[in-house]
Amino acid sequence: MSQNENQPETAPQAQDATASPxxxxxxxxxxxNRSQRPSSDAFRAFMGSQWAxxxxxxPDADASAPHAARRRAAVSARFPGERVVVPAGxxxxxxxxxxxxxxxxxAFAHLTGLGVDHEPxxxxxLEPTDEGAGDDGSNHEATLYFRPLAGRDSEQFxxxxxxxxxxxxxxxxxxxxRARTGMRTAGLEELEVAVxxxxxxxxxxxxxxxxxxxSDLDMEALVDTSRINTGVDLESSDALDGELSEFCSELRxxxxxxxxxxxxxxxxxxxxxxxxxxxxxxxxxGHRRGERVVEGAFFARxxxxxxxxxxxxxxxxxxxxxxxxxxxxxxQVSDGDLLLLxxxxxxxxxxxxxxxxxxxxxxxxxxxxxxxxxxxLDAADAxxxxxxxxxxxxxxxxxxxxxxxxxxxxxxxxPVSPEVAxxxxxxxxxxxMPHGTSHHLGLDVHDCAQAKRELYLDGVLEPGMVFTIEPxxxxxxxxxxxxxxxxxxxxxxxxxILVTADGAExxxxxxxxxxEEVEAWMARLQG
Numbered sequence: 001m002s003q004n005e006n007q008p009e010t011a012p013q014a015q016d017a018t019a020s021p022x023x024x025x026x027x028x029x030x031x032x033n034r035s036q037r038p039s040s041d042a043f044r045a046f047m048g049s050q051w052a053x054x055x056x057x058x059p060d061a062d063a064s065a066p067h068a069a070r071r072r073a074a075v076s077a078r079f080p081g082e083r084v085v086v087p088a089g090x091x092x093x094x095x096x097x098x099x100x101x102x103x104x105x106x107a108f109a110h111l112t113g114l115g116v117d118h119e120p121x122x123x124x125x126l127e128p129t130d131e132g133a134g135d136d137g138s139n140h141e142a143t144l145y146f147r148p149l150a151g152r153d154s155e156q157f158x159x160x161x162x163x164x165x166x167x168x169x170x171x172x173x174x175x176x177x178r179a180r181t182g183m184r185t186a187g188l189e190e191l192e193v194a195v196x197x198x199x200x201x202x203x204x205x206x207x208x209x210x211x212x213x214x215s216d217l218d219m220e221a222l223v224d225t226s227r228i229n230t231g232v233d234l235e236s237s238d239a240l241d242g243e244l245s246e247f248c249s250e251l252r253x254x255x256x257x258x259x260x261x262x263x264x265x266x267x268x269x270x271x272x273x274x275x276x277x278x279x280x281x282x283x284x285x286g287h288r289r290g291e292r293v294v295e296g297a298f299f300a301r302x303x304x305x306x307x308x309x310x311x312x313x314x315x316x317x318x319x320x321x322x323x324x325x326x327x328x329x330x331x332q333v334s335d336g337d338l339l340l341l342x343x344x345x346x347x348x349x350x351x352x353x354x355x356x357x358x359x360x361x362x363x364x365x366x367x368x369x370x371x372x373x374x375x376x377l378d379a380a381d382a383x384x385x386x387x388x389x390x391x392x393x394x395x396x397x398x399x400x401x402x403x404x405x406x407x408x409x410x411x412x413x414x415p416v417s418p419e420v421a422x423x424x425x426x427x428x429x430x431x432x433m434p435h436g437t438s439h440h441l442g443l444d445v446h447d448c449a450q451a452k453r454e455l456y457l458d459g460v461l462e463p464g465m466v467f468t469i470e471p472x473x474x475x476x477x478x479x480x481x482x483x484x485x486x487x488x489x490x491x492x493x494x495x496x497i498l499v500t501a502d503g504a505e506x507x508x509x510x511x512x513x514x515x516e517e518v519e520a521w522m523a524r525l526q527g
Contacts (some may be wrong), residue, residue, distance in 0.1 A: 001445060010311070037159065044155065051152040053172065058179040064113030064349065065182045067258045069136060071251060073112050076126060076138040078247050082208045084126035084140065085195055085223065086111055086248075089215035091120045091162060099162070101308065103350065105215040106443035107248040112144060112181060115349040116307045117172075120162075122146035123219060124183075125194055128207070135183075143184040145191040148174045195222060209237075209457055210244040249450035252442050254464040256425030259442065262351035263466055264507060266306065269345040271352040271511045273301035277315075277341055278525045279331070281361060292313040294341065302345045310352025311445040317361065321490030322474040324435060338362045338369055340490050343522035344445060347392035354445050354468055355508050356494030363522045368485045370515050372473055375407035376491045377513060380470040383437060387497060387504035393459050397437040398464055400471040405429045431481065432474055438467045441496055463501050468492030 075084060088104040102120045109115060113123055126140035134140045147163055149171040150156040158166040165171065174185040186194070201205020211223045227237055255263070280297040284290035294315035302309045312327040320326045321340035333339060339361050345352040358373060360366075365373060383400040405418045408429055420426040440447040440456070447466075448456060472492030475482050496507040512521040 001371055019267055033271055047253055048153040048155075054149060054152065054173075056173065056175070059176055060179070061182060061322040062113050062180045064115075064258055065180065068111055068113030069182060070256075072126065072140070072142050073136060074140040074251055075111065075247065075435060076134060079126075079210055079219060079244070080131065080139040081128045082210050083128060083195070083199070084124075084127075084210045084212075084244065085219065086212045087216035087219045088114075088119050088122040088123040088124075088146075090218065096159070103308075105212070106252075106350065106447075107212050107245070108215070109350050109443055110248065112183070114181070115347070118168075119146045121188060121216075123188075123191055123195075123216070125191075125467055127194070141184065143194065144177060144181060145186050145188055145194065146177065147188050148172065148177070148185075150245075156228075156240050156458055181457075188290060196218070196226040199226050199232075201232050204231070206232070208240070211241050212244055212248060213241050214245070245450045247252055247450060249448045250452065250455055252448050253440065253451060253459070254462050255442060255466050255498075260464070260466070262347050262349045263353065263441070263496065264373060266310070266345050266347045266353035266464065267355070267507045268510075269305040269347070270343065270355050272305065273298040273343060274341065274355070274357060274511060275346060275525055276301050278359070278522050281339070281359075281433055281522075282526065284333040285335055285361060288332060289330050290371065291317055291320070291329040291331045294333065294339065295329045298341070298343045302343075306345040307348045308346050308349065310346040310354065314340065314342035314356075316340045316490065319477040319488040319490075321358070321492075322476045322488070323490075324474070333361055335362045336366070338489055338491065342492065342494065350443050352441070352443075352445050353496055353508070354441055354494065355475050355496060355511060356470055356472075356492045357511060357513075357518070358491045358493065359518060359522065363526065365515050369489065369491075370473065372413075372475075372486070372489060372491050373493075373515055375404065376471050376493050377515075378407070379403040379437075380469050380493050380495065380513075382506060383469045383471065384495070384497065384506060387459050387461065387469075387499060388502065389463055389499060393438065393461060394457050396469060400437040400469070401429065401433070404433055404471060404473065408432065413486075415481075431479075432512075433472055434474075435470075435472070437471050438497075440465070440467045442466060461499050463499050465499040466507070467497055468494050469497055 031426050081505045086108050088108040091099040091102055094100045101120050104114065104119065108124060123145045125143050125145060128140055131139055135142055150164065156164050158164055161167045178185045198207045199209050202208050209223055213220055224234060227234055276297045277294050280293055284293035295313045298313050299309060314326055315329045316323060316326040317331055317333040317339045318337040320331050323340060339359045342356040344355060346352040360369060379400040383396045386399050387396060405421050408414050409418045414421050414428055414430055416426055421428045470492055473491040475486040477488035479487055493513065498505045498507055513520045
């Protein structure tokens with residue numbers, strides 16, 4: 001029965017010709033048209049009454065808190081006498097009035113120890129003190145500004161779909177967040193004054209602000225407006241802000257023991273996700289979008305055991321595996337293909353794994369597939385074998401390239417000698433291996449990306465560094481420079497490597513790597 005069925009008919013009411021037309025509804029208000037929320041005083045009064053009090057129990061300190069405090073102390077030592085502002089970032093609209101799941105900026109997560117606490121708009125402010133008079137003898141006092149739990153007698157409690165407890169669940173109080181992080185806390189209503197007070201040109205007695213840019217346009221507008229109003233040069237300030245981003249990135253080059261444990265957990269969950277994919281392969285073979293079956297199997301594990309994917313999954317079968325960042329994942333998975341799966345689970349702490357395996361879809365490598373796979377594995381093993389403190393980061397890539405050039409030469413694919421190919425003037429082998437062999441790994445899948453070249457690419461390895469080793473060979477179906485038997489095949493093997501005091505540990509070694517291990521592993525999982 002429809003809503004109006006069997007209702008008595010009523011005559012249409014005559015419109016009062018003298019009545020003033022209703023004012024047009026502002027665009028900003030129209031997004032709420034669907035909610036049909038009552039606005040009567042009686043509704044407001046009733047909604048604000050008869051709720052049990054929110055818990056005021058204080059939690060234990062987060063395990064990450066002492067590590068985050070040491071990181072803030074390092075920032076304090078680098079920027080004495082300056083106010084340091086690190087925003088978490090803001091919600092990003094996905095469509096109309098729905099947002100993407102929030103993820104804080106990695107520097108904010110690193111310096112606060114907060115992972116998936118979903119604190120959009122939060123800002124960490126390090127306020128300068130006299131030398132040594134700050135937190136734990138540092139030069140700054142840290143305050144976390146965020147939107148705390150709204151009272152259940154407030155309209156925000158039930159009316160704000162972005163921050164109200166009725167919509168998104170409970171939020172911590174200021175006291176609870178302070179107990180967790182060990183930092184001072186304050187509400188967002190105090191933030192503008194905290195960021196801009198006494199700011200200005202240093203030569204005229206003002207206080208310099210260092211802002212971590214790239215995550216909060218409103219905060220950037222606030223700081224830049226303050227700079228303009230106080231005679232601070234914007235161009236030079238941008239350069240100073242860049243130094244903060246650079247330092248926060250370099251601060252993550254060496255992981256502490258807590259970070260390493262987070263990465264171990266991410267790797268374990270990722271390995272479980274790869275097992276799920278192998279079990280799903282028979283269904284993927286018969287599906288018109290088999291790559292989506294693969295992607296979905298891994299994503300379910302990422303959400304079950306972690307926060308999310310660390311990055312968009314590459315589930316590339318056949319010739320799609322020669323597309324380095326193939327994330328469309330709408331292709332078929334065919335018997336006889338290789339499947340290149342590049343995926344990582346992001347933990348609740350926001351640390352992510354990054355692992356790649358190339359699997360024979362039907363469980364058995366063909367001779368040519370095995371030949372290419374073994375060459376890539378040999379390159380990965382050779383690169384891993386030289387990892388130890390004291391070598392340069394770029395040496396890992398060079399060693400992997402040396403092995404791949406030897407194999408390509410053995411197969412007669414190089415148009416020049418191995419010596420010429422490896423020279424700066426040659427590099428012919430890069431046609432089939434165009435990316436770098438390694439990148440740092442942590443809060444970002446490509447971690448520490450703003451670090452100076454001399455500390456990253458030309459940097460010397462230290463214990464605690466974590467990075468990938470991921471050589472590959474990619475022979476596109478349309479590549480006429482190779483025999484037909486190689487075409488349409490991409491192979492990459494990627495592992496997550498921890499530099500130790502006397503060498504290295506492969507954090508992802510539990511995931512089968514040799515052709516024989518891969519085949520036996522797939523057979524076992526598929527029964």
